[in-house]
Amino acid sequence: MELRPVEFQRFSEMVRRHSGIHLGTVKNELLRARLAKRMRALSLTSFREYYQMVLTDETGEELARMLDVVTTNKTEFFREDKHFTLLTQKLLPELLKEAAQRPDKTLRIWSAACSSGEEPYTLAMCALEAAGVGDVKVKILATDLSSRMLHRAVTGVYEKGKTQGVPLTLLQKYFESEGKGDERTYRAGEALRSVIQFHRFNLNDGPFPFRNSFDVIFCRNVMIYFEQATQFELVGKMAGVLRKGGYFFTGLAESLLAIKHPLKPIASSVYVKP
Numbered sequence: 001m002e003l004r005p006v007e008f009q010r011f012s013e014m015v016r017r018h019s020g021i022h023l024g025t026v027k028n029e030l031l032r033a034r035l036a037k038r039m040r041a042l043s044l045t046s047f048r049e050y051y052q053m054v055l056t057d058e059t060g061e062e063l064a065r066m067l068d069v070v071t072t073n074k075t076e077f078f079r080e081d082k083h084f085t086l087l088t089q090k091l092l093p094e095l096l097k098e099a100a101q102r103p104d105k106t107l108r109i110w111s112a113a114c115s116s117g118e119e120p121y122t123l124a125m126c127a128l129e130a131a132g133v134g135d136v137k138v139k140i141l142a143t144d145l146s147s148r149m150l151h152r153a154v155t156g157v158y159e160k161g162k163t164q165g166v167p168l169t170l171l172q173k174y175f176e177s178e179g180k181g182d183e184r185t186y187r188a189g190e191a192l193r194s195v196i197q198f199h200r201f202n203l204n205d206g207p208f209p210f211r212n213s214f215d216v217i218f219c220r221n222v223m224i225y226f227e228q229a230t231q232f233e234l235v236g237k238m239a240g241v242l243r244k245g246g247y248f249f250t251g252l253a254e255s256l257l258a259i260k261h262p263l264k265p266i267a268s269s270v271y272v273k274p
Helices: 005-019 027-040 047-056 061-068 081-100 118-131 147-155 169-176 228-240
Strands: 106-111 137-144 155-157 177-180 185-188 195-199 216-218 242-249 264-267 270-272
Touching: 005 027, 005 047, 005 061, 005 147, 027 047, 027 061, 061 147, 081 106, 081 118, 081 216, 106 118, 106 169, 118 137, 118 169, 118 195, 118 216, 118 270, 147 195, 169 270, 228 242
Parallel strands: 106 137, 106 216, 137 195, 216 242
Antiparallel strands: 155 185, 177 185, 242 270, 264 270
């Protein structure tokens, strides 16, 4: 099936309007292949027919499924490990001391666009290791637009090859091994699961509804898919729910230099809220 330019424009505008993701014209083939997969499941034979279906579905369920297949989901444990080194060695100790002085004694972290869960589970390991046996509670909110990826994250089961980035001591401490040899998988244990809440969330929505501010926000390798105006709006909303003295992480390939914001850079793709 051919995705004509006018059809590509309609779908890309729908995706941008509902998710903030900007699909350049070079993404025509990618969009065609991903939509075609969903259309085959529905026994539809034209992109025009599928567009009308999404447009007229009052439940919004097909729109959610369409956005699910369109979004890119690439992640791994301890991805861009310099961030986790900085977080573990310098930032978490001071944040935990501050959290210990609060009435609720809670450290709050948000993993935005968490994909299949590797990032929030990595954050949980880092925070739990830093917290030790102290009385500070760790709470991690992990969100993503893709229901499919969230299901995998909640399941928390990873093939052996997916866990190569996890230090052996942490893998043995926080994961349960299942199976043998190349068929071995690792399931996130209760210690990790108990501190993470997974929810479907659209970063393009606003204002954000959170009652409590966050000490750390990871929003990495997401804004590269957004236009500058959308990036500006998102960073503003993120800064609004970040605690004073809290830290905001973007992907190493992302820069906020062209965006006006209230955050101060302290390291590569790491910012603090003064």
